[in-house]
Amino acid sequence: MSKITFTGNKALQIEEALIFEVSDFSRTGVDLPAPTGKTTRLGGVARESAIGLPGLSEPETMRHYVRLSQKNYAIDMGPFPLGSCTMKHNPRLNEKMARLPGFGDIHPLQPEKTVQGALELIDTLAFWLKELTGMPAVAMSPKAGAHGELCGMMAIKAALEARGESATRTRVLAPESSHGTNPATAAQCGFTVDNIPADSSGRIDLEAFRAKLGPDIAGVMVTNPNTCGLFERDICAISEAVHEAGGYFYCDGANFNAIAGKARPGDLGVDAMHINLHKTFSTPHGGGGPGSGPTVFSKSLAPYAPVPNVISENGVYRLVESLQATGSEDDGVKSFGRLTAFHGQMGMFVRALAYMLSHGIDGVAQAAEDAVLNANYVLALLRKEMTPAFDGYCMHECLFDDRFLKGTGVETLDFAKAMIDEGYHPMTMYFPLVVHGAMLIEPTESESKHELDLFCGALLSLAKRAKAGEVDAFRAAPEHSPCRRLDETTAARKPILRWTPPPTVNEVE
C-alpha cells in the first residue's frame, strides 16, 4: 500500500517510537531530593554499571502513553464480543472504591486490628460468593481463573491423598471443548487427562462419559454452561456418576455469569469451582490482567482449602495465615498449603463487591437474563446469513461454524479481520476446537438493543459480501487499523523479545 502521508501519521493515529529510541537516558519525570551520599551499607554489592533505563519528562510520558492507548480497542468504545471472555462494562464506581486509602493504601502484614474493615470486606465478598453458588466454603487467594483451577485441583489431590488413593486415582476427564487451562492445570497437578466426546447437540455424551469412569478416576472438569454456550442438561447425572465412581466434580466457572442469581452450582453436585471476578463481576480485564479467581468448595473438599482465610469471632475478624494455625488434623482440617504470598487480589475484591452491592441479587439475576437474551437475539438475527454450530437456543454466548463461508475462499480469520475495519473487535475464533472454524460471540448484558442491531447488521453485510465472491477484500483486511496483519510466524521463529541498541558506526564497519 502506498504511503498516505509523509509522516506515516493518519490524523488522530500518531506513530509512536519506543521510549528507548527517544530518550537520552538522562531525562526524568520525577523531582527527588538529592541523597546526602554520607552513609552506604550496601556491603560491596553496589550497582556500578549502567542499567539502560530511559526516562521521559512528564509531558513526554503523558503523550507517549496516550498515543499508545489510541491504538487499542476497548469495551468503552464498542462491543467486545469475545466468547468465553465476558467483556462487560466496568463501572467506574468500582475504581473509585478500590482507591479509597482504607483499601488501596493498606499493607498485607499490618496488625489485624488496623485492617478490620479490609477483613470485613473479604468476609462479605466470601459470603456473597458462597450464597450465589450454594457452596459452604471459599478460598479467596487465587490470583486468576487458572490459578483458581489449580486451587480446586490441588484440593482434589489432597482429598485423594487423605483417602490413600492419590497413587491410584490419576485420571481426570475433560471434554474436548474445554478451555486449555483445564488440561494444563490437571497436568500441573500430576494427573493425566482423558477427553470426553460430545454428542450431536454439543453437550457431553453421557453414555460415553460413563464408559470412561473407573477406579483410576480422580475427577471430571466441566465448564457449565459449556464453551459452546450450551447448558449441560445431564449435569446432575454427570455429578452423580463421578461421585459414584469415587471421583470429584470440578466445575470451570468461567461462564458462571450466565446463571448467577438464577441457579446454584452447589445444587448441581459441584465439589469445586473457580469464579472469575474479572468476568462475572466486572473487574477490568486491563489488557490481560490482573484477574482474580476465588474458588468455592463443597463440604467434602472444604477441609483442604489453602491458607489464608478470614474468620470472625465475636465481631472481630482474624486471618488464619499458617498451616499450624488452621487447626490439627484431628479437627478435620488438612489445608493443602499456600497458593500465593499474602491474601489474594484485594483490589479486585473491592471492585467485585461494589458491583454486587450495586446490582443486588435482583440485578445479578437480571444481568444473567439479559446476557442470555442478548446472545439469543444475536443468534436469531445472524442465522439469516451465518450457520449456527448447533440447533436450539443458547445461553450467554452463541456459536457459529464456517459452513456459511464454504466455497467463498474466505476463512474465519479473514472474516474476523474484516470486522476490525467495520469498527468491531472480532469474536473468539477457532475456539472451541470441536467446531470447524468456530466463531463464538458473547455480547454480555452491557449491550443495548440498538448496539446489537448495528453489530448484527455489520456481520450480515460481511457474510453477504463473502458469499458475493469478494474474497480479496477479506484477505486484505484490516486496512484501516493502526497495524495491518502481522507476521506471527517470523515473530515465533526468530523471537525479538526486547529492544537492543542499534549497532554503532564502528560495529557496522
Add this chain to the structure above:
Amino acid sequence: MRYLPLSPADRGVMLDVVGIATIDDLFADIPVSALNAKFNLPEHQGELEVERSMGAMAAKNRAAGAGPFFVGCGAYKHHVPATVDHIIQRSEFLTAYTPYQPEIAQGTLQYLFEFQTQVAALTGMEVANASMYDGSTGCAEAALMARRITKRRKHILSGALHPHYASVVRTSLELHENIVVPAPIDIKGTEDLASMIDAETACVIVQNPDVFGNLRDLSSLADACHANGALLVAVVTEAISLGAVKSPGEMGADIVVGEGQSIGNALSFGGPYVGLFATRQKYIRQMPGRLCGETTDIDGKRGYVLTLSTREQHIRRDKATSNICTNSGLCTLAFTIHMTLLGENGLRRLAMLNHEAACKTADMLGGVDGVEVVNNAYFNEFTLRLPTNAVEVVDALADRGILAGVPGGRLWPDVPEADNLLIVAATECATEEDIDRFSVALGEVL
C-alpha cells in the same frame, strides 16, 4: 438498574425475535431443582448507598499514609506519581482484553515490549516475560522451569527466603514428585547453600535483599550451582533495590523472579501485584507466561504480537509449560509508566534515598536500650532483635499510631528464635519526624 441498557420494551421485542414467550424458556435446560434457590442477599443500591457502606468499611482500616509507616517484607510503601494512576485508568488500557488481535491492540503490545526490555535491564538478564501474577507465584514457576531445563527434581530454598514464597514453592512443587529442601532459618545471611548442592539439584532459590534485609553477593553461589549443573534462581521482592544493588544477572543468576509492586503499584492489602520474570535467551522456550515480540505487518511496518504461544495452555493444553493464562496487565502498565518517569537517574536517586532512610532509621532504633540491629549490609530494610516478643511491641506501637514493621512471629509462628525479631522497612516516604517518633515510642513500649 443503571448498568443494564435493555428496557422492558426492548426485552419484549427481543423475545419476539427469538421466538419465545418468556425469558424462562431460555433457562429450560437447567434442572428445576437448581432453579428455585432462595438467596439471602440484598437488593440493588444506588452509587451513594454503595459508597456509604464501602466507605464505612474502608474507614475502619489504618492507611499506610496516615502516619509513621515501616512495614515491608515483600510489599512496600512508595510514592507513585499522579500520572501513573491517570494513564492506567484510560478506557483504552483499563477496558481492553488480552491483545489477541494485534492490529487493534498495539498500545498494549508496545508497552509490554517496553516493559520486557526494562525488566531485562533492571535484572541484568537477557529477556523477561510480560509478567506473572506476583513474585511468589513467579518463584514457584521458576522452580518448575528449572526442573524442565535440568530434568532434576531437587530444589534448595534459602533459609532467608520470604516464608510465604517458600510455602508457595512447596505447595506447587511437592504435588509433582519434586523434592524441596528448605535450609534452616538464616537471620544473619551467613548460610552455606553451596554445600547443599548435589548432582540431583535442579536449582537453588535465594532472595536478595533477603527477607531479613541482608544483602548478599551471589556470585560464588552461582558458580557452585553451575559447577554442578544446577540453576541459580534469584528472588527480588523490593524492585527499587535494583537501582542501588548489583543485579542478579551480574552475579550469575539463571532465572530472576521479582515482585514489581514497589514500582507504580499500590499496597492494596497484598494484591494485585506484578511478578517479574527474567532469564537467559537460551531458556526462552522453557519459560512460562506471556511473551510479546517484535515483527512487521504486511506493509513492512514494525509492530508487536504475543509470541511463542506454542509453550502455552491454549495451544499445548496438557503439555504447556504452565497453566497460566494471563499476565498482570494493568499492574505491568503502572510499573512501566513509573519506570519511564523515573528513568535511570531517577531510579538510582530513589534507591539511594531509600537506603539512606533505612540507615538513618537503623541508627536511631539501634540506639534504643536493649535493641540490636542484626544486619551489616542492607538496602531499605533491616531486622531488629528486641528484648521481648515483637508481636506485642508492634501491637503497642500501633496503638500509638505507628506501624512499626513485621514481627517474626507473624511469618515464623513455629520458630521460637524469630519471636523477638522485628523486620523494619524505611522508604522515601519515611520523614525525619516519622523516624524520631518511632524511636521515641519504641523506647517507651520496651
